[in-house]
Amino acid sequence: xxxxxxxxxxxxxxxxxxxxxxxxxxxxxxxxxxxxxxxxxxxxxxxxxxxxxxxxxxxxxxxxxxxxxxxxxxxxxxxxxxxxxxxxxxxxxxxxxxxxxxxxxxxxxxxxxxxxxxxxxxxxxxxxxxxxxxxxxxxxxxxxxxxxxxxxxxxxxxxxxx
Amino acid sequence: xxxxxxxxxxxxxxxxxxxxxxxxxxxxxxxxxxxxxxxxxxxxxxxxxxxxxxxxxxxxxxxxxxxxxxxxxxxxxxxxxxxxxxxxxxxxxxxxxxxxxxxxxxxxxxxxxxxxxxxxxxxxxxxxxxxxxxxxxxxxxxxxxxxxxxxxxxxxxxxxxxxxxxxxxxxxxxxxxxxxxxxxxxxxxxxxxxxxxxxxxxxxxxxxxxxxxxxxxxxxxxxxxxxxxxxxxxxxxxxxxxxxxxxxxxxxxxxxxxxxxxxxxxxxxxxxxxxxxxxxxxxxxxxxxxxxxxxxxxxxxxxxxxxxxxxxxxxxxxxxxxxxxxxxxxxxxxxxxxxxxxxxxxxxxxxxxxxxxxxxxxxxxxxxxxxxxxxxxxxxxxxxxxxxxxxxxxxxxxxxxxxxxxxxxxxxxxxxx
Numbered sequence: 407x408x409x410x411x412x413x414x415x416x417x418x419x420x421x422x423x424x425x426x427x428x429x430x431x432x433x434x435x436x437x438x439x440x441x442x443x444x445x446x447x448x449x450x451x452x453x454x455x456x457x458x459x460x461x462x463x464x465x466x467x468x469x470x471x472x473x474x475x476x477x478x479x480x481x482x483x484x485x486x487x488x489x490x491x492x493x494x495x496x497x498x499x500x501x502x503x504x505x506x507x508x509x510x511x512x513x514x515x516x517x518x519x520x521x522x523x524x525x526x527x528x529x530x531x532x533x534x535x536x537x538x539x540x541x542x543x544x545x546x547x548x549x550x551x552x553x554x555x556x557x558x559x560x561x562x563x564x565x566x567x568x
Numbered sequence: 569x570x571x572x573x574x575x576x577x578x579x580x581x582x583x584x585x586x587x588x589x590x591x592x593x594x595x596x597x598x599x600x601x602x603x604x605x606x607x608x609x610x611x612x613x614x615x616x617x618x619x620x621x622x623x624x625x626x627x628x629x630x631x632x633x634x635x636x637x638x639x640x641x642x643x644x645x646x647x648x649x650x651x652x653x654x655x656x657x658x659x660x661x662x663x664x665x666x667x668x669x670x671x672x673x674x675x676x677x678x679x680x681x682x683x684x685x686x687x688x689x690x691x692x693x694x695x696x697x698x699x700x701x702x703x704x705x706x707x708x709x710x711x712x713x714x715x716x717x718x719x720x721x722x723x724x725x726x727x728x729x730x731x732x733x734x735x736x737x738x739x740x741x742x743x744x745x746x747x748x749x750x751x752x753x754x755x756x757x758x759x760x761x762x763x764x765x766x767x768x769x770x771x772x773x774x775x776x777x778x779x780x781x782x783x784x785x786x787x788x789x790x791x792x793x794x795x796x797x798x799x800x801x802x803x804x805x806x807x808x809x810x811x812x813x814x815x816x817x818x819x820x821x822x823x824x825x826x827x828x829x830x831x832x833x834x835x836x837x838x839x840x841x842x843x844x845x846x847x848x849x850x851x852x853x854x855x856x857x858x859x860x861x862x863x864x865x866x867x868x869x870x871x872x873x874x875x876x877x878x879x880x881x882x883x884x885x886x887x888x889x890x891x892x893x894x895x896x897x898x899x900x901x902x903x904x905x906x907x908x909x910x911x912x913x914x915x916x917x918x919x920x921x922x923x924x925x926x927x928x929x930x931x932x933x934x935x936x937x938x939x940x941x942x943x944x945x946x947x948x949x950x951x952x953x954x955x956x957x958x959x960x961x962x963x964x965x966x967x968x969x970x971x972x973x974x975x976x977x978x979x980x981x982x983x984x985x
Binding site for chain 1: 596597598599624645647648649651686688690691714715770771772773972984985
């Protein structure tokens with residue numbers, strides 16, 4: 407089931423200083439991770455990004471995902487090193503019509519007239535989690551208090567003795 | 569609302585869409601739905617037609633059997649960006665079509681009250697509203713799908729000079745007869761050039777073109793006049809491009825090697841198609857008698873192999889009108905027999921570098937085969953899967969005839985992943 411993204415997540419996605427990557431999987435089950443500078447949130451709250459190359463592995467994997475109802479994952483790394491993981495399913499791709507052509511023109515005006523646009527992709531978010539290290543450490547070490555190395559339980563005078 | 573009457577008995581005899589989707593988990597459900605929608609056609613509800621905007625969408629006008637006038641979307645695009653190439657006007661199957669309806673504010677494909685997929689209407693290019701300096705509406709010069717444009721150099725097919733020689737599944741051949749000997753049988757080159765000048769002003773609109781029309785058998789040797797019109801049209805089109813070669817496909821009568829070389833050398837053409845139509849030689853003679861008399865199947869195949877020498881591996885393809893090999897009374901008696909022969913011929917062609925595709929047979933009212941029943945969905949899915957695997961086995965990419973450049977070839981559409 408799709409969910410609405412919180413404002414802080416939308417702000418992180420839309421911040422030009424954020425680094426955005428997308429992970430997809432191929433029909434052979436091989437994971438593929440690429441940066442996606444175009445990734446944003448559209449007027450309906452869906453994650454939207456562009457694929458410029460028709461024959462790219464990401465494009466193939468996205469088609470595989472929409473055909474076989476597979477997840478894709480996006481990670482947003484903010485300027486202050488926070489990390490947000492969004493898992494979702496492809497809603498649709500747009501590769502013709504006015505919406506596509508307007509985006510095509512915008513891409514060429516921004517990146518140059520020798521750059522193509524293959525498709526616009528829209529993703530429904532289904533799960534969001536913060537992956538910032540300190541946040542995950544707190545959550546996981548609270549949930550699994552004994553899944554740590556023994557030296558971390560030792561008295562400091564012993565643990566750090568020379 | 570216009571009413572359709574169909575016999576629903578077929579549902580008791582055939583596996584349903586849901587059953588076929590379950591039976592072939594290795595194929596995308598959306599692609600199986602597309603195959604079935606191609607096979608059964610579509611019909612638009614009044615609610616769906618309220619979403620039709622003639623200033624935006626491409627429209628088809630036609631008359632139903634009960635004389636009701638219809639103005640409907642040209643066709644539909646699916647969520648995965650593939651295009652269904654099925655006009656309501658050629659939905660003349662014995663099975664009831666899918667309904668295109670509006671549910672929860674979305675345009676959707678529906679069968680027996682079950683919503684299967686969200687779809688959208690095709691949009692028209694801007695040049696459709698313009699006319700050439702000769703007064704010809706540009707939409708009559710160049711036709712369009714969402715990502716591909718097409719040109720018909722000739723309307724009259726010489727195989728219909730004698731009606732019994734026409735291909736029996738063809739709905740266009742008989743309607744093209746009225747152009748025989750008329751000046752507007754051949755396309756006007758000035759109209760082509762002017763329309764092309766407008767077409768290339770639409771950024772992001774098209775990724776390729778196909779030129780195809782009626783066969784022309786005349787000239788100093790067989791099909792020489794047909795070759796000449798293709799060369800002239802391609803040269804007129806080429807005036808708008810800065811490169812010698814540009815994305816393009818000709819689907820013609822099978823030309824000989826010397827003609828193919830001229831077609832390649834003198835134009836911007838990058839890929840070539842000539843369709844065998846029926847893969848069994850005896851059935852080819854029955855279904856396509858004119859073609860078989862002019863160019864026997866063995867020669868047709870040789871010309872395809874020659875085309876690979878000229879255009880390159882993966883730049884030449886051939887198709888079958890899938891299902892006509894089961895037409896009554898002379899067709900195969902079982903779908904299994906038909907598939908066996910189709911795969912044998914496909915393997916032979918692919919082993920010579922010829923890409924294989926199939927077009928789902930629509931039984932048109934204007935065709936000699938009118939009233940026949942097309943095969944089951946199971947046959948079409950098996951054929952699609954088998955032809956896809958044969959192309960893969962021989963390393964044949966379907967780019968020249970892909971989901972963007974055509975959309976009517978389910979096995980090639982699977983190439984996307």
